[in-house]
Amino acid sequence: MGKGSQNKIGDEASQALDEATPYLTWEEVRKHNKKDDCWIVVQNNVYNMTTFQHKHPGGRHVLKQYAGQDATEVFNAFHKEFEKVNKYSKLYLVGKVRPDSQAAEAGPTEQEKFLKEAAIRRDFAEVKATAEKMGLFNPSYTFFIIHGLQIVLSQIAGYYILLKYGYSFVPFVFALFFHVIAQGQTNWAQHDYGHSSLAKKPIVNKYIHLFFIGLIKGASSSWWIHLHNQHHAKPNVIDKDPDVRIEPVFVLGNVTPLKVAEKNAKKKQKFLYPYNIQHYLFPFAAAALFPFFFQFTTIKFAIEKRRIPDLVSMGIMYTIHFGITTYVFGSLTKALLYFLLIRLIESSWFTWVAQSNHIVMDIHEETSSDTWFTLQLRATCNLEKSFFNDWFTGHLNFQIEHHLFPTMPRHNLYKIQPLVRSLCQKHNIPYVVKPMGQAFLDILLSLKKSGLMWREAYDELMLTFQKK
Secondary structure: OOHHHHHHHHHHHHHHHHHHOOEOOHHHHHOOEEOOEEEEEEOOEEEEOOOOHHHOOOOHHHHHHOOOEEOHHHHHHHOOOHHHHHHHHHHHEEEEOOOOHHHHHOOHHHHHHHHHHHHHHHHHHHHHHHHHHOOOOOOOHHHHHHHHHHHHHHHHHHHHHHHHHOOOHHHHHHHHHHHHHHHHHHHHHHHHHHOOOOOOOHHHHHHHHHHHHHHHOOOOHHHHHHHHHHHHHOOOEOOOOHHHOOOOOOOOOOOHHHHHHHHHHHHOOOOOOOHHHHHHHHHHHHHHHHHHHHHHHHHHHHHHOOOHHHHHHHHHHHHHHHHHHHHHHOOHHHHHHHHHHHHHHHHHHHHHHHHHOOOOOOOEOOOOOOOHHHHHHHHOOEEOOOHHHHHHHOOHHHHHHHHHOOOOOHHHHHHHHHHHHHHHHHOOOOOOEEOHHHHHHHHHHHHHHHHHHHHHHHHHHHHHHHHO
């Protein structure tokens, strides 16, 4: 049988499947919005993802976040191999929804909202199509090779200085400098590959990601993907984005402080975490995030999930690092202290940059009125462009563009910025850009505001409960 005949038979089978697929209402789709009953809609097709969740390369939580919802835009943002995905997705197809049926099923008062959302989606699709025509999703291999060499050579230079010159003050400072550069820039490199920004095939990006995050940083690739994809799917959405679920340490935004205050007051808790001074504590938490939290959670995740490639790559990194540093310092304790110092500095570097784009923005409960475009713009802001800012932030000074186009190579983000600005202006959506210093200060001001909101709400609620 010829290839043309096989394709014809495949097309006929696909057409028969499409004709046999029933149409469903959005009311029916929204009922399947739980972890053990998870349906999503992509391009008007309804898929039952309940059994597929644990196989999903991006993690099951991303699917759960869009259970009972239209996931077309987030699907288009994250995936590259559309033909492969479409081929296997038919196994999970349970029905269809009619185009524009969501608006048709809504009441008269919501019609205007749906029309506005449709206009934003249409315009954003045109911007993405323009970016594809401009070749902005094509990587510069020269850029990624140079950046990778910067990391590897910095890591080697740190070890070489220690082995060659020992750990007297000057060699120690230079070795520390190179190791911090290697670790700090690896944060941005692994972020690129974790988003499949280099190769067209995700599996290639996965192995490069494993090299940088495992062999250089000593962290789990699967752990990072598990958390970061949730963040991108619903940034700054309470109970969805893991980056804003940090109530044991900080309260963020305008909603969470009130919820936490109510919970504290109802329990009449005598010992209270001092959220009202959390802005003073942030610099210490920023430094401690990697060495005292991520360091253990990433290893714990890899062990519990039995991620063998992660554990092997991490094991090689720790063996090399502590083998060399213990030999140089003559003490495992001193080697551990050196490792801790590296982690404290790189953790501060990463955390200040990462939080400057998000916690200063709107942190809100989930709403059905957000398109992909408006959701990302509510949650993100940019820092000004400069050679230093681009290098220091790993081009995450273009956080808005990165969130809109997560697979776009970061060296192209500034090229799409004018079109994104124009789209914001057209639809009257704020587009926020700040100097880096102002962005860092705004972190503290935002934390101070949220902490004071918590304190005031708690005191007021305690008086109310005492009167009862």
